[in-house]
Amino acid sequence: MWVEIKEDYAIFSIKAVPNSSKNLVSGLLDESLKIKIKAPAVEGAANKELVKFLSKMFKVAKSDITFVNGATSKRKLIKVPLNEKVENFIKELS
Secondary structure, eight states, rough: OOOOEEEEEEEEEEEEOSOOOOOOOEEEEEEEEEEESSSEEEEEEEEHHHHHHHHHHOOGGGOOEEEOOOOOEEEEEEEEEHHHHHHHHHHHOO
């Protein structure tokens, strides 16, 4: 499952693709949300860019987005506060 919804947050299973031409969600791939990131996978740059991208997309503070697992891997579990933007995004992809 690419997303797990709890009371006040969602946990996304993400496959990050660094060094892309632009930041974008490119759909679902193998039970994960595939997200392309402009930044390279060097010294945490791609993770910072990913958090910044999700923060803007879901209208939440960057500090509210946390890595549950996989901070040094291409496959990550990321916890995001549940709000209307997140709920609508999940509905659109489900």
